[in-house]
Amino acid sequence: MPKSPGSLNSINDRAAIVGIGQTEFSKESGRSELQLAAEASRAAIVDAGLEPSDIDGMITYTLDTSDELLLMRALGVPEINYWSRTPHGGVGANTTVLQAVAAVASGAARNVLIWRAFNERSGHRFGQPNAQQTPPGWNWYLPFGLDTPAKVYSLTFQRYMNRYGLTNEDFGRYTVVARKHAATNPNAWFYQRPITLEDHQASRWIVEPILRLLDCCQESDGGVALVITSAERARDLAQPAVRIASVVDSHLMNGHVMFNYYLEDHSQFAECASAGQRLWKSTGLSPKDMDAAMLYENFSPVVFMQLEGFGFCGPGEARDFIADGNIELTGQLPLNTHGGLLGEAYIHGMNNILEGVRQIRGTAVNQLTDPEHVLVGGGRGAMVLGRS
Amino acid sequence: MRVIAPTPDADDQYFWDGVARDELLLQRCADCHELRQPPAPMCPACSSLEWETQQASGQARVYSWIASGHPSDAAADARIVAVLDLEEGVRMVSNLVDVELDEVQHGLEVELTFVDYGDVRLPQFRPSAASTS
Numbered sequence: 423m424p425k426s427p428g429s430l431n432s433i434n435d436r437a438a439i440v441g442i443g444q445t446e447f448s449k450e451s452g453r454s455e456l457q458l459a460a461e462a463s464r465a466a467i468v469d470a471g472l473e474p475s476d477i478d479g480m481i482t483y484t485l486d487t488s489d490e491l492l493l494m495r496a497l498g499v500p501e502i503n504y505w506s507r508t509p510h511g512g513v514g515a516n517t518t519v520l521q522a523v524a525a526v527a528s529g530a531a532r533n534v535l536i537w538r539a540f541n542e543r544s545g546h547r548f549g550q551p552n553a554q555q556t557p558p559g560w561n562w563y564l565p566f567g568l569d570t571p572a573k574v575y576s577l578t579f580q581r582y583m584n585r586y587g588l589t590n591e592d593f594g595r596y597t598v599v600a601r602k603h604a605a606t607n608p609n610a611w612f613y614q615r616p617i618t619l620e621d622h623q624a625s626r627w628i629v630e631p632i633l634r635l636l637d638c639c640q641e642s643d644g645g646v647a648l649v650i651t652s653a654e655r656a657r658d659l660a661q662p663a664v665r666i667a668s669v670v671d672s673h674l675m676n677g678h679v680m681f682n683y684y685l686e687d688h689s690q691f692a693e694c695a696s697a698g699q700r701l702w703k704s705t706g707l708s709p710k711d712m713d714a715a716m717l718y719e720n721f722s723p724v725v726f727m728q729l730e731g732f733g734f735c736g737p738g739e740a741r742d743f744i745a746d747g748n749i750e751l752t753g754q755l756p757l758n759t760h761g762g763l764l765g766e767a768y769i770h771g772m773n774n775i776l777e778g779v780r781q782i783r784g785t786a787v788n789q790l791t792d793p794e795h796v797l798v799g800g801g802r803g804a805m806v807l808g809r810s
Numbered sequence: 811m812r813v814i815a816p817t818p819d820a821d822d823q824y825f826w827d828g829v830a831r832d833e834l835l836l837q838r839c840a841d842c843h844e845l846r847q848p849p850a851p852m853c854p855a856c857s858s859l860e861w862e863t864q865q866a867s868g869q870a871r872v873y874s875w876i877a878s879g880h881p882s883d884a885a886a887d888a889r890i891v892a893v894l895d896l897e898e899g900v901r902m903v904s905n906l907v908d909v910e911l912d913e914v915q916h917g918l919e920v921e922l923t924f925v926d927y928g929d930v931r932l933p934q935f936r937p938s939a940a941s942t943s
Binding site for chain 1: 813814815816817818819822825826848854873874875876877878879880889891892893901902903904905916930932
């Protein structure tokens with residue numbers, strides 16, 4: 423049973439996203455990660471109508487290489503009174519917002535800058551079998567051949583496929599939609615480059631018979647940033663404020679961010695289900711109230727498992743949910759309307775939050791008609807964004 | 811085949827010492843006797859810091875599996891990596907040997923063997939005598 427979500431009332435609706443910024447998304451930025459962080463952060467601060475001197479809190483991932491103090495010095499932020507970082511990889515996207523909301527709601531900070539910037543294609547590439555020796559905690563995996571994220575996650579995807587009878591072609595139907603959305607998004611690496619299911623099926627195996635190349639997220643260079651402040655202050659700023667109706671994380675004992683092999687049933691995403699229940703209980707909203715969803719997808723099967731985990735469809739039903747057109751722009755739940763991490767860019771999940779903001783503001787390139795609520799899901803956590 | 815050696819630490823040195831003797835050792839709480847694999851320095855059931863080991867029977871069933879090749883080098887050696895449900899009720903990741911990929915099924919009964927890959931000895935699993943007869 424998930425813990426009572428009652429305590430979330432103290433952060434629900436208390437904060438808003440008031441500024442977003444980004445660099446271009448590329449395969450070779452030609453500049454430092456610190457510069458990407460500075461450019462994206464500056465853009466978010468300006469977008470909000472704030473000055474660097476208004477920023478008093480800063481949050482990024484533990485994996486980010488940009489030092490807070492060096493970034494302050496680049497941006498001209500004279501003093502901050504709160505900083506924190508979120509563990510692990512893309513799971514941290516949601517957590518950065520949770521930390522910012524908690525900081526703002528508690529009064530620990532007034533205006534929090536969140537950023538994530540890296541040269542993940544031209545610099546250190548996460549998806550490669552990089553390891554020369556076994557890092558701490560990997561003795562149970564690396565010596566046995568689990569040397570890439572694709573393999574690590576496929577061990578759970580295999581059970582999902584096996585249990586519900588999916589094939590790789592089913593996953594391809596997600597990629598086709600993601601690339602269709604990216605094709606009309608000038609920010610997307612795959613702008614004007616849609617694919618067919620045949621293209622997907624012709625791409626090479628990465629982990630046969632589970633993942634093909636086109637099931638894997640991109641490797642991207644780029645930076646994105648957000649500014650979060652209180653719901654009250656948000657009303658006086660430059661942009662229509664995007665209310666954070668709720669934001670939750672869930673991490674379970676015996677779970678693991680990568681090697682999630684020890685919870686009983688791999689065919690269900692237990693952390694996602696728990697996060698979803700907390701979200702719905704604490705807001706009084708339900709999956710049917712969501713007008714769109716931006717779901718983290720380092721690999722396409724994660725979309726299927728999150729659709730089921732968050733309750734958009736039942737266990738094993740994501741295949742038909744997607745095949746029936748529900749995730750198209752005209753469908754019941756338009757999904758990753760910017761193209762997601764497969765189609766737009768892989769900025770560690772943070773760019774999905776920006777698309778949620780644009781949809782609520784009404785400024786997305788693939789703009790939906792007056793969406794009231796958008797779910798941004800990171801697997802082990804999620805937020806609901808809404809109009810103020 | 812390129813096998814990266816484990817780097818044992820204070821919490822799992824016992825396991826790799828066991829592997830060197832052809833023993834698959836499971837950590838067990840010395841007070842409440844709950845098994846834990848992978849190991850942990852404290853028992854989540856009773857908080858005891860005292861632990862001992864129990865030799866696994868070596869019988870297991872396949873829970874999930876993948877073929878682990880090099881994503882862009884078709885000539886590289888491929889291994890089958892599997893999540894196994896050990897008879898004792900704990901899980902571990904290992905490799906399947908002496909079996910073709912298309913013969914592997916959920917629930918396939920397998921048994922322990924040890925294989926040396928150069929200087930690296932690993933516990934591995936092959937279809938059990940019962941399942942192949």
